[in-house]
Amino acid sequence: MQSLTNRNQQVERKPMTFAERLYLPSIFKGMAITFSHLFKKTPTIRYPEQKRSFSAVFRGLHILNRDEEGRERCTACGLCAVACPAEAITMEAAERQPGEEHLYREEKYAAKYEVNMLRCIFCGLCEEACPKDAVYLSQTFAPSNYARQGFIYGKEELLIPNPVTQPEEYAKAKGAVGKDIK
Ligand code: SF4
Ligand code: SF4
Numbered sequence: 001m002q003s004l005t006n007r008n009q010q011v012e013r014k015p016m017t018f019a020e021r022l023y024l025p026s027i028f029k030g031m032a033i034t035f036s037h038l039f040k041k042t043p044t045i046r047y048p049e050q051k052r053s054f055s056a057v058f059r060g061l062h063i064l065n066r067d068e069e070g071r072e073r074c075t076a077c078g079l080c081a082v083a084c085p086a087e088a089i090t091m092e093a094a095e096r097q098p099g100e101e102h103l104y105r106e107e108k109y110a111a112k113y114e115v116n117m118l119r120c121i122f123c124g125l126c127e128e129a130c131p132k133d134a135v136y137l138s139q140t141f142a143p144s145n146y147a148r149q150g151f152i153y154g155k156e157e158l159l160i161p162n163p164v165t166q167p168e169e170y171a172k173a174k175g176a177v178g179k180d181i182k
Pocket of ligand 1 (some may be wrong): 016055080083085086087088089115119121122123124125126127
């Protein structure tokens with residue numbers, strides 16, 4: 001038969017020797033290979049007890065950032081949503097009312113801000129597009145979930161803890177990626 005690659009080989013079907021018929025040499029050879037792996041460094045880790053350190057450019061879950069006074073930075077300009085190639089971000093803008101200056105940094109804020117993690121490809125374009133340093137991708141995974149609805153993250157999940165009232169939680173949430181973000 002004509003071959004496309006010229007890599008086909010004729011297989012010789014010689015009768016098995018006595019040792020081959022015993023199968024013992026092959027079994028010992030296989031056991032030796034298995035046993036040799038006991039002394040090699042294992043490439044796997046025991047997650048979640050052990051965790052690998054992330055690359056400096058790892059992009060995980062989104063965080064909605066606050067300023068140093070704890071006010072929400074997002075001004076609901078929509079640039080992140082426009083930049084998103086997966087159309088994963090939706091938001092609703094609202095106007096800041098008198099007396100809410102301690103809550104929102106700008107006159108307009110996102111009353112609703114949602115990221116659909118099933119659509120998101122973690123490209124980071126939303127982070128690049130934001131003029132207010134209000135959104136960035138952290139070094140946290142999206143936890144697994146049984147329901148699709150569980151992957152739509154709202155402000156409750158995305159908003160970073162308040163640095164004034166919850167400094168420890170804020171530092172933890174900000175993590176290594178956010179350390180340079182003001
Ligand atoms: S990381 Fe990329 S895909 Fe995900 S929300 Fe931001 S812009 Fe969209
Ligand atoms: S996160 Fe940034 S880009 Fe997106 S709406 Fe808020 S201020 Fe605008």
